[in-house]
Structures are given as structure tokens and as C-alpha cells.
Amino acid sequence: MYRVLMVADAHSPDDALDIRIVIESLRKVAGQGVDAVIDTGDAGAELFLHELRGAFAPAPVYSVRGNHDDKDRPARLDLNLAGWRTAVIHGDTNNLRERVSRWINKRLSQWLGGRFRFFGPYYWDLRRRCREADLVPYGHTHEAAVVQSGRTIFINAGTASLSGGGSRLGRPTVGLLELNSYLLHAQIVALPVGRSALEPLEVIQEAFCLHPGLPRPALRTRLASHPVLTGA
Numbered sequence: 437m438y439r440v441l442m443v444a445d446a447h448s449p450d451d452a453l454d455i456r457i458v459i460e461s462l463r464k465v466a467g468q469g470v471d472a473v474i475d476t477g478d479a480g481a482e483l484f485l486h487e488l489r490g491a492f493a494p495a496p497v498y499s500v501r502g503n504h505d506d507k508d509r510p511a512r513l514d515l516n517l518a519g520w521r522t523a524v525i526h527g528d529t530n531n532l533r534e535r536v537s538r539w540i541n542k543r544l545s546q547w548l549g550g551r552f553r554f555f556g557p558y559y560w561d562l563r564r565r566c567r568e569a570d571l572v573p574y575g576h577t578h579e580a581a582v583v584q585s586g587r588t589i590f591i592n593a594g595t596a597s598l599s600g601g602g603s604r605l606g607r608p609t610v611g612l613l614e615l616n617s618y619l620l621h622a623q624i625v626a627l628p629v630g631r632s633a634l635e636p637l638e639v640i641q642e643a644f645c646l647h648p649g650l651p652r653p654a655l656r657t658r659l660a661s662h663p664v665l666t667g668a
Contacts (some may be wrong), residue, residue, distance in 0.1 A: 437621070438518035441492070442611030444575035444593040448480030452568040458596060458608075459487050461627045464636060465610055466479065470495050472517070475501025476575035476593065477509075477526030479626055502575060504528040514569075519617040522648065523569035524609065527562060527576035527592075539610040559585050571620070573611070580609050580624040582641055585649035591622055609640060 441462060450453055473492050477500045479485050489497045501509035505525065513524040563585050569634045572590045580594035594609035608627035613620065624641040 437614040437616050438472075439466075439560035440611075440613040440615070441466050441470045441473045441477070442478070442573055442591065442593040442613060443473065443488070443500065444476045444573075444611070445478040445578055445594050445595040445597060446475075446480055447478055447586075447595070448484035448618045450481040450483060452483065454598060455481065455487055456631060457477050458484070458598065458627070459491050460611065461608075462488070462596075463491055464628045464631070465612055465649050466492065473497040474524055474573050475499040476573050477528075478504045480504070480565045482506075483664060484641060484658050498524055500526055502526040517571065520615060520620065521569050521649075522570045522571045522573065523566040525562075525566065525572065525574050549573055558647055559583070559590065559596045562590065563588055567600065577662045580641060582624065582643040582645070583650050584645060584648075589620065589622075589648070594625060618650055620647070622659060622667075 438621055443462065446458060448458065452615065467473065470492060472495050475485065475488070475497065479488075480497060481500070485497065485499055498513050498515060498606060499509055500513055501511050511525070515522040519546065547631055562572065566588060572588055573596075574590060576593055577592060578595040579592060581590065581592040583590045591611055591613070593611035596608050596610050598608055608629065609624050610627055612623045615621065620643075622641075622643045622645065623637075623639050626638040626640055628635065628637060
């Protein structure tokens with residue numbers, strides 16, 4: 437399986453000690469290592485990205501620009517991760533349409549008791565912008581999510597900020613993805629700040645998602661021999 441560590445909205449201050457704490461916690465989440473790291477924007481200090489690259493080399497670090505980042509990073513990266521067409525974005529548009537759509541989403545979520553939290557105009561707009569993608573890692577909202585809308589799977593790792601600022605969970609989280617050509621295993625994990633590497637990770641959300649582009653007979657054939665899903 438191809439393993440990806442996903443970091444969102446670290447908002448890292450230019451403080452070497454805080455950065456070191458976050459990086460060490462990310463290494464605990466990664467365990468035996470990852471094949472790639474995705475940063476979905478608002479990373480903060482350039483030192484954070486420098487330390488991130490050093491900690492996980494030779495794995496590539498794919499980073500996009502958030503609305504609080506400098507302009508020297510791309511706004512979007514199109515990747516192929518184990519056969520998944522992947523569009524990495526931050527998720528902001530800085531316009532009235534985004535603000536209105538997120539306000540509608542928030543009110544509908546409150547009205548429907550949270551059941552509408554990850555659907556509605558804001559996510560329809562993301563889907564329109566990334567309609568050709570199978571997988572869309574994004575950030576901006578600080579709200580951890582693994583959601584399928586249409587044929588596209590959206591993943592938000594929450595926020596890796598030590599304060600957990602703006603997160604519904606009130607604490608920092610990251611994403612850990614394992615994927616092959618037909619299956620995605622996504623986990624949202626609490627950042628293990630101050631915890632021993634021997635302690636198990638606290639998994640907050642977990643999902644298995646089938647590749648939306650493969651024909652169903654091919655999926656059935658492959659799933660029939662998958663060790664996790666068959667209990668082997």
C-alpha cells in the first residue's frame with residue numbers, strides 16, 4: 437500500500453521549539469515511514485516546511501498555498517497517487533460565493549443536527565473545481581472530514597496547529613492514508629503531542645473507500661482477495 441501523511445493548516449509560528457514538537461509528533465504518526473507527505477496549505481513558517489522535508493526525506497513533500505501563505509507556492513497540485521487522480525488544494529476562494537456557501541452549510545448543519553455538515557454549496561463548489569479528480573485533499577476549514585460527494589472523495593486532515601485553533605475537536609489532528617489502485621484507507625488521527633511512540637494512535641475517524649473509477653466487476657474480483665476486508 438502507498439502511504440501518505442496529510443497535514444493541514446499547521447499555522448506554524450516561526451519558533452524552532454514548537455516546530456520540533458509538531459515534527460516529532462508527525463514522525464510518531466508516520467511510524468515506519470511514508471511514501472509522500474501532503475500539506476494542504478497555511479503551513480505557516482517556511483522553517484516548518486524545511487523541517488518537514490528533512491524529517492521525511494526521501495519521501496516528497498507536496499505543498500500548496502493557503503490564504504495565509506506566501507505566493508511562492510502553487511494554489512493546486514495535480515498528482516497521481518497509486519492510480520488515484522488527486523487534486524491537492526487549500527479550499528479557499530476568498531470571494532463572496534465561498535463565504536455565502538459556507539454560511540449556508542453551517543446553518544443547514546445546525547438545523548439538521550450536524551448531518552449536513554460536509555455537504556451543500558461549499559462542497560458542491562469544490563467538486564465543480566475538481567470534477568476530474570478521484571481524490572481531493574484540502575484544508576482551510578480546520579474541520580476533519582472524509583466525505584464522498586458524487587464520484588470524488590474529499591479528505592480534510594483538520595488542523596495540525598498545536599492550539600487546535602478553529603477545530604470542532606479543539607485539538608490538532610492529521611491524516612494518514614493508505615491506498616492502492618482500488619482501495620483507500622483513510623484515518624484522521626489525533627496528533628500525539630507529548631505521548632510515547634509506544635502508545636497506540638488515537639484514531640478519530642476511519643473510512644475505507646473504493647476507487648470510483650474502476651468498473652464494479654473488477655472491484656469485486658480484487659476485493660475477494662483483500663486480506664483486510666476478507667478477514668484473512
